[in-house]
Amino acid sequence: MTKSIRLMLVTIVSALLLVLAGCSADQNELGSSAKASQSSTKTESAKAANASQDSMSKMTIYVPLDNGKGVTPKLFTVDSDKKTIAYAITFLLDEDSRQSYPIFPKGTKVNGVNIKDHIAYIDLSKEFLDKSNIDGLTAQLRLASLVNTATEFDGVEKVQFLVNGKSIDLYGGYDVSEPMKRMEKQIVK
Amino acid sequence: MRKIWMMLLLAIVILPFSIVSAKSAEISDMYWVTRNDAPVPFVRVVLNLTAPVEASASIDKSGTTTTVKLKNTKIKTDNKSLDMNPKIVKSAKLDQNGKATDVILKTPSSIDVGDIKVFSLPKDKVNNKPDRMVIDIQQKGVAPRTTYYGSNKTTPSVAVNTNKSTPKPSATVPKKPVVIPNSTTTPVAAKVDYRTSGGIEGKIITIDPGHGGTDPGAIGPTGLMEKNVTLPISMKLKKALEAKGAKVYMTRTTDVDVYGPNASGPDELQARVDVGTRSKSDLFISVHINSFSNPSVGGIATYYYEKTQYDTRLANRIQTTIADESGFGGDRGIQPGNLYVLRRSLMPAVLVELGFISNPKEEALLKKDSVQQDFADEIASGVENYFRG
Numbered sequence: 001m002t003k004s005i006r007l008m009l010v011t012i013v014s015a016l017l018l019v020l021a022g023c024s025a026d027q028n029e030l031g032s033s034a035k036a037s038q039s040s041t042k043t044e045s046a047k048a049a050n051a052s053q054d055s056m057s058k059m060t061i062y063v064p065l066d067n068g069k070g071v072t073p074k075l076f077t078v079d080s081d082k083k084t085i086a087y088a089i090t091f092l093l094d095e096d097s098r099q100s101y102p103i104f105p106k107g108t109k110v111n112g113v114n115i116k117d118h119i120a121y122i123d124l125s126k127e128f129l130d131k132s133n134i135d136g137l138t139a140q141l142r143l144a145s146l147v148n149t150a151t152e153f154d155g156v157e158k159v160q161f162l163v164n165g166k167s168i169d170l171y172g173g174y175d176v177s178e179p180m181k182r183m184e185k186q187i188v189k
Numbered sequence: 190m191r192k193i194w195m196m197l198l199l200a201i202v203i204l205p206f207s208i209v210s211a212k213s214a215e216i217s218d219m220y221w222v223t224r225n226d227a228p229v230p231f232v233r234v235v236l237n238l239t240a241p242v243e244a245s246a247s248i249d250k251s252g253t254t255t256t257v258k259l260k261n262t263k264i265k266t267d268n269k270s271l272d273m274n275p276k277i278v279k280s281a282k283l284d285q286n287g288k289a290t291d292v293i294l295k296t297p298s299s300i301d302v303g304d305i306k307v308f309s310l311p312k313d314k315v316n317n318k319p320d321r322m323v324i325d326i327q328q329k330g331v332a333p334r335t336t337y338y339g340s341n342k343t344t345p346s347v348a349v350n351t352n353k354s355t356p357k358p359s360a361t362v363p364k365k366p367v368v369i370p371n372s373t374t375t376p377v378a379a380k381v382d383y384r385t386s387g388g389i390e391g392k393i394i395t396i397d398p399g400h401g402g403t404d405p406g407a408i409g410p411t412g413l414m415e416k417n418v419t420l421p422i423s424m425k426l427k428k429a430l431e432a433k434g435a436k437v438y439m440t441r442t443t444d445v446d447v448y449g450p451n452a453s454g455p456d457e458l459q460a461r462v463d464v465g466t467r468s469k470s471d472l473f474i475s476v477h478i479n480s481f482s483n484p485s486v487g488g489i490a491t492y493y494y495e496k497t498q499y500d501t502r503l504a505n506r507i508q509t510t511i512a513d514e515s516g517f518g519g520d521r522g523i524q525p526g527n528l529y530v531l532r533r534s535l536m537p538a539v540l541v542e543l544g545f546i547s548n549p550k551e552e553a554l555l556k557k558d559s560v561q562q563d564f565a566d567e568i569a570s571g572v573e574n575y576f577r578g
């Protein structure tokens with residue numbers, strides 16, 4: 001009597017499913033990320049148009065401090081048509097990358113920002129999930145700088161994070177499944 | 190008849206599949222865990238792969254040697270042999286057999302097809318997990334339990350398929366399905382009547398040693414892993430609290446994942462929260478070590494989430510006792526944090542960050558038994574103060 005199992009079929013079918021699932025997931029990813037950046041352009045340019053009476057605007061970003069003490073506000077004057085959350089975060093990532101010990105993973109970029117019902121949906125590139133160091137204070141200051149920078153904009157109360165168009169549930173132990181409120185206690189002036 | 194049917198299916202699937210199987214895969218790691226969250230305990234062996242592979246399995250005549258063959262797969266890990274649970278599966282060994290790799294599993298008793306389940310898990314980009322092949326073998330000679338860790342008395346035991354791309358069981362996979370609790374969608378209870386005063390004696394406390402198993406947590410400059418520091422401190426804390434008359438539950442007592450290897454983040458953390466809920470704990474303490482990009486940053490902090498009026502008080506009492514531990518970078522204070530285990534636990538909870546593993550000086554201190562003992566004693570005395578009201 002030989003007890004022989006043939007799992008091959010099952011695995012082949014499953015592998016096939018994986019392949020198919022993989023393809024469609026990629027398509028979704030691309031589709032929704034493209035959609036996110038399109039709508040962000042729409043929303044944010046509408047906003048810029050409202051502010052176009054003044055050619056220059058003030059913008060505050062919260063830079064994470066590499067001494068670990070918190071995030072600190074920095075005020076900038078920018079062209080009014082550039083005052084968008086996506087631009088502010090790009091600015092913030094750039095400031096961070098020039099510190100001796102940057103807090104954000106190298107190469108993190110903003111794919112797009114969409115604002116709906118007072119929530120800013122911030123879509124970041126996959127580098128944001130670079131696993132080597134999403135933990136403790138690092139995760140805390142990354143979230144605080146992004147959330148506080150975005151909620152500095154009029155009408156934005158909360159922030160939901162996405163990576164390549166997909167929402168994320170957890171970030172270094174932080175529950176980010178629901179939109180996050182401002183993290184005031186991390187601000188040092 | 191059956192053979193013809195199988196050939197037909199093969200013919201249908203073989204064409205598109207050959208595109209995938211053309212490139213060979215590599216095994217980059219192998220690890221295991223004993224799972225008790227099912228009617229019959231089982232051992233799970235997970236193989237990390239660089240691409241999806243085909244697998245077939247066979248059991249020898251004696252029933253004690255099971256071979257799972259992964260086609261077109263090369264071994265690229267030094268982890269070729271595992272000593273596992275002597276009661277369920279004694280060992281697993283990787284053996285290069287031409288182009289294929291054999292996974293040879295030795296069991297103490299004779300098993301049959303109903304005891305083994307082999308399935309693949311796809312690459313998980315969000316959680317940074319590779320393609321995986323999973324082998325589950327259940328314990329022989331034990332009766333299925335109706336209540337077990339992870340069981341839910343209000344719903345009948347049914348197989349919960351937590352991963353949508355796992356193949357549906359066919360006639361070739363076990364008749365007895367393995368129950369995996371889908372803890373994020375089936376909460377075990379809505380409320381715990383926790384106590385906050387009257388002294389520590391008789392109070393129920395859940396300790397959660399941060400990370401574990403496939404998740405090392407943060408890693409220090411000399412390679413010290415957070416999971417290997419949080420566990421000994423937690424075990425010492427258990428003793429210290431028990432000496433004061435408390436009853437203690439642990440989310441883990443060994444180097445394991447609480448939910449399972451490479452589980453999604455929320456599943457893993459919810460499994461830890463569930464330990465507190467099931468034990469009707471009066472409070473929940475999660476033990477962690479901090480980390481940061483700048484190695485000179487150090488110090489001690491306690492995190493809380495203000496979901497009850499007691500969370501902040503608990504954080505204050507504990508931070509006061511741990512903040513001045515000698516040699517560390519000082520008091521970073523109590524900090525509000527939207528952390529999963531704090532927010533989702535149904536009783537007052539804190540997460541302590543006992544120094545920075547990324548700071549060479551603090552990393553060295555964290556290796557010391559005396560420092561680990563100090564932290565345990567200090568947390569215990571903070572908890573004692575809290576229950577004084």
